[in-house]
Amino acid sequence: MSKYLFLIFIFLPFLSFSQSDYLHRKGTFFVFWGYNRSAYPNSDIRFQGPGYDFTLSSVHASDSPTQFDGFETYFNPSLFSIPQFNLHGGYFFRDNWSFSLGWDHMKYVMTPDQVSHITGHIDPQVSNPQISVNPAYVGNYSNTPFIIESRDFLQYEHTDGYNYAAVEIENYQPIWKKANSRKQLDWINGVGIGAVVPRSDVRLFTVGTNNFWNLAGAGASLKSGLRLNLSKLLFFEAMFKGGYTNLWEVHTTGRSVDHASQSIWFGEFYGALGFSIGKAK
Template sequence: MKKSYLLLLFLVFGKKTRAQENTNTTDNPVKIGKSIFSNETKRNFSRKGEIFVHWGYNHSWYGKSDINFKGPNYDFTLKDVVAHDRQSPLKWNYLNPAKISEPQYNLRVGYFIKDNYSISIGWDHMKYVMDIPQKVAITGHIGETISDPGVPTGALAGTYNGEMINVTPQMLTYEHTDGFNYANIEIERYDDIWVAPSKQTSLTLETGIGGGMLVPRSDVRLFEQGRNNHWNVSGYGFSAKIGLKFYVTRGLYFQNTTKVGATNLKNVHTTGRDDLDKASQKINYVQNFFAVGYQF
C-alpha cells in the first residue's frame, strides 16, 4: 500500500514538473532579442528591465575647426584651427575617489527597455587644447583696443581677408580642459556575437545614437585677458557609436567603444566678461574609450 502511494505521488509530481517545463518553453518563453549573428548557443535569460553602469577613460581626436571671437570693437575668425586632447597618464592613484575624475573619462547609466535595446544617460569628459603656436588664416576685424575696458591688440589690429598669421600665446590660448563635457542621452542596440556554453559569458556588439548639451569649462586668454571660466551650457551635439561588450559573467563586463560626434558651441566664455565677449565654433571628433561596468 505504501509503495503504491509513493508511486502515485511520484507520477503526479513528475507530471506537474513536466507541465511547468512545457509552460516555460512554450507558453512563456524567454524573449531574447534577435541577433544579426548566427549563434549555436543562445542566452537563456532576457536583459529587459536590467540596469547597467560603467566607468572608463577615453582618447579623442578633433577635426580642424573655425573659431569666431566677437565682442566690442572686434569680430574675427581663425580658420582650420588644429587641436588635440590631453589625456593624463594613468596612475594607480586614480583609484583614489578624489582623483578618479582627473583624466578624460566616461560615465554612463542605462536601462534595458527590451532585451536588446537600452536607453542611457552619460557624461563624456573630454579635453580640447588648441595647438599654440600655429599658423592659420584669419578673416574679420580687430580694433586697436577690444572689449571694455579696452585691451590693446598691438600689431594685430586691422581688417583681414584670409591672410595667414602666427597665433602666439600673447594673442591667444584656448582650451576646454575641465573640460569639453558632453552630457547626453543615447539609445543602444545589442547583438550577441558569441555566447559561451555556460550562457553567462558572451561577446556583444553595441551600436547607438545620441544627443545632448556641451557644458565646457573653457580656459581662454585673448590678448592676455581671460581666465579659467565657469562651466556653462555652450551648445549642443549629436553622436553615433559602435563597440564591443565582453561579459565575463552575466553582470560584469568590459567595453571598448568608438564614438563619432558633431558639436555646435554658440557661446564659449573667453575673457571673463561674459556679457560682452564670447567665442563660437563647431567641433567634430572621434572618441575611443575603454570601460568596466556592471549590469544588474
Template sequence: MSRFLIASVLLACSSIAYAQYSPVSSHNQKGKIFVYWGWNRASYTQSNIHFKGQEYDFTLKSVVAKDRPTRFTARYFNPAKMTIPQYNFRIGYFITPEFSLSFGFDHMKYVMKQDQTVNITGQISGSGTEYDRVYQNEPIKLTGDFLKFEHTNGLNYLNIELRRMHNLLDERKLRVKNIELNIFEGAGVGILYPKTDVTLLNFDENDQWHIAGYGMNLVGGLNVTFFKHFFIQAEMKGGYINMPDILTTNFPQDHASQHFFFFQGNTNLGVIFKL
C-alpha cells in the same frame, strides 16, 4: 592607456578561448540597469573659430587641436583624482530585451595647438596691442600673447543614447561558461557644457562652466560580461559638435563659436544587475 586597452582585450580573448561551450536559451536584458566608468582618447577635425566682442570680430580658419591624455598611473583608480583624466561615465536601463536608454557624461579635453599658423579674417581694435588692425584672410601665428584656447576642464558632452545589444553566442546557440560576448551599436544627442580656458590678447578670462552648444553621435563596440554582473567594454564613438556660445572674457557680450567632428576610443569597466 593603450597598454591597458590591449591587456583588456587579451584578457577577454583568453577567457573565451579556455571556456567550455554548451547550448543556451534566449538572452534577455530587459529590466536590467548598467553603470560604467571608463577612459577615452579623443581626436578632432580642424575648425574655424569665430571670436566676437566689443572691440573685435574675427575668424581663425582651419585651427588644429588635440586631446590631453593623463599618463596612466594609479590616479586613474584614485577616487580623489579619477576625474582628472579624460573619462566616461554612463548609467542606463534596458527597456526591452535588446534596447537600452542611458545617460552619459563624456569628459574630453580639447587643446588648440599653440604656435600654429592659420589664416585670420576680421578686425581687432582697442586692445592696445600690436594686433589692432584689419585682417583680410592673411596668416597669423597663434602665440601665447595672442590666444590660448582650451576646453580642458573640459569638453563635457552630456548625452542620452539609445543602444541595441546583441549576444553573439546566443546567435550561434552557444554558451561560454560565466561569460557573455556582446556587440552593440547606438546613437545619441546631448549638450556641451565646457569650462573653457581662454587667454585672448590682454582681456581677463571668464573661466566659468556654461552650456555652449549641442552634439550628436554614433557609437559601437564590444562588451564582455563576466559572471553575469561585471563587464569590460571597448567603444568607438564619433559625432558632431556645434558650440555657438563659448565664453571667452569677463565681458558678457564676448563669445566664440566653432563646430567640428570628434572621435573617441574608450575602455570602460562596469556592472549590470536587475532591479
C-alpha cells in the same frame, strides 16, 4: 566605397541572430566608468565682442590625456575627474535594447603658436572694460596668414572638460555566447544627442580665466563597439564614438560681452568597466 562599407559595418549586426540568442536583460540597469582618448579635425573658431569680430580658420587641436600613473590618479577617488573619463548609466527596456545617460569628459587643447588664417577686424581697444591690443594685431583681415601667438594673442582650451552630456539608445547583437553561462560578447551600435558643457580656459589679448562650466552648445553622435559580459554583474566595454557638436557660446575673457563660437567634429575611443543591477535571467 568606404562610406558604404562603414554603413554595412554599422547595420550588419541588426540583420542576424534571433531573440532567443540574447541574454534576458529586460528591466535591468547598468552603470560603467572608463577612460578615453579623443581626436579632432581642424576647425574654425569665431571670436566676437566690442571692437573685434574675427575668425581663425582650420585651427589644429588635440586631446590632453593624463599620464598613466596607476593608483595615484586613475584609481584615486579624490582625483577621478582629472583624466579623460566616461560615466554612463542605462536601462534595458528590451533584452537587446537600452537607453542611457552619459557624461564623456574629453579634453580639447588648441596647439599654441600655430599658423592659421584670419578674417575679420580687430580694433586698438576691445572688450568692456577696454583692453589695449598689441598694435601688431590691429587691422582688417581677409583670409590672411596669421600666427596665433600664445604669449599675447590667444590661448584656448577646454581642459576641464570638452564635456558631452548625451542621451543614447543602444542595440545589442550577440556574436559569441558560452553555453550555460552568462558569458557573452555583444556588438553594440548606438546613437545619441546631447549638450556640450565645457569649462573653457581661455586667454584672449592676455585677458581671460578658467571659466566656469556653461551650456555652450549641442551635438549628436554615433557609436559602435563590443561589450564582454564576464558574469551576472560585471562587464567590460570597448567603444568607438564619433560626433558633431555646435558650440555657439564659449566663454573667453570671463566677461559677458565676449564669446567664441565653433563647430567641432570628434572621434573618441574608450574602454570601461561596468556593473549590471537588477534581476536578469
